[in-house]
Amino acid sequence: MAKRLFYPRASLVAAVAAAVLLAACGGDKGDKASQTAAKVNKEEITVHQINFVLQRQPGLKPEQAEAASRQVLERLIDQELAVQKAQEQKLDRDPRVVQQIEAAKREIIARAYVDRIGEGVAKPSNEEIAKYYVEKPALFKDRRIYSLQELQIEAKPEQFDTLRAKLSAAKSLTEFADFLKANDFRFSGNQAVRSAEQLPLASLDAISKMKDGDSVVSASPNGMTVLFLVGSRSQPVDETRARPAIEAFLVNQRKAEVVQKDLKALREGSKIEYVGKFAQPAAAADAASAPAIQPLPATSEVATPAAAPAPAASGLDPASISKGMGLK
Incomplete structure (x- = not known):
């Protein structure tokens, strides 16, 4: 059976970035590598946008970076075209769209805070x-x-x-x-x-x-x-093969505990008032009744x-x- 190769994320990101920069480079050797990968009407798609998408692709190998970057670029072009048309039709001002944007923004900011809390969690010991x-x-x-x-x-x-x-x-x-x-x-x-x-x-x-x-x-x-x-x-x-999965689980378990503790403290230190039909919060469902x-x-x-x-x-x-x- 062929051995599976694992690449550190930092090295992979560097390889991907290098491949994308080369793809975006101008024709003259003396020119500096451009951060612009494509222009769609008056808007630019940058190498940083491509790298952001590539970094979220699990299992991407360095030798696949150049082909993957071109595929991502094509998708970003399609996305940009759709965005431009939507803005032309003022869809970005539609109340439903604005609400979704705000909800996504809140989710991203809250997730960033949660991730920051979990950064200090110690890895489990061998024991x-x-x-x-x-x-x-x-x-x-x-x-x-x-x-x-x-x-x-x-x-x-x-x-x-x-x-x-x-x-x-x-x-x-x-x-x-x-x-x-x-x-x-x-x-x-x-x-x-x-x-x-x-x-x-x-x-x-x-x-x-x-x-x-x-x-x-x-x-x-x-x-x-x-x-x-x-x-x-x-x-x-x-145990040797199970170790990475166990370590990942225990780390995430600790992160969840730290986050819950922090949120509990935030609730206790804040003034929370339920209004209207929510003035009397319903009791939590009994977990023991679950199958x-x-x-x-x-x-x-x-x-x-x-x-x-x-x-x-x-x-x-x-x-x-x-x-x-x-x-x-």
Whole structure:
């Protein structure tokens, strides 16, 4: 298997900037590299605009920089043309557009403040990373790839016992689905192949305890959810490969804690008055009432037994595990 190459972000940005500057350079060798990449009517698109977009592209390699920069430039030209036409039609003064601009501005400024707060968070120690690895065997040492089927059933609480009994007696989820159809139960289903880190962290412990062929039932707002484990296969991850994902998760977890603490202090030090219909804020929803097993992302309807699990990556994908751990 070919080795994956990872480039430090600073080096990548430098390579991208150099490639874009060369592309924007004038014809004479004595001319200084221009910061203008293109002119659209009377407006300019600069190298800095291109670099800003490129820096937000994950996985971009230095050798791809020049081609990527030209693609970005073409998109920026299209965008500039649209902006100019919108301004000509005074769309930038439309109340709805102004409101969206202000909302985006507030979001960007608030995010900048949050990022600034999190900059001082210390990285976890080797001992903390090792401790997390040991405490989460379902994610690492005992990691599995799961082939899952799920049914969302509309039912009344008094029907739950009957449904559970039929599920226990059924030889397969398809047989149970046939019973639901025959008895006019409304339901929807999906199936998916997921690695441990792609499952909601709150549900992983419960799913990891299931054996192939097991099912678990949980309440849902409109009835009940049945999760069926069609099959699974072991694919453990050692601590060395898991370390980057664990470190990223713990850092983000600490950032979230620092931000919440800071916002709490800001609230306590500020005068906040609820007005009108918001004068009596509604009580927060009881988290304990949430289903124990969170629904899977829908992939396909359940009509036949699930296909064989798709091959998963041989290594642990830090992006996937961070997402499974609850990171955004």
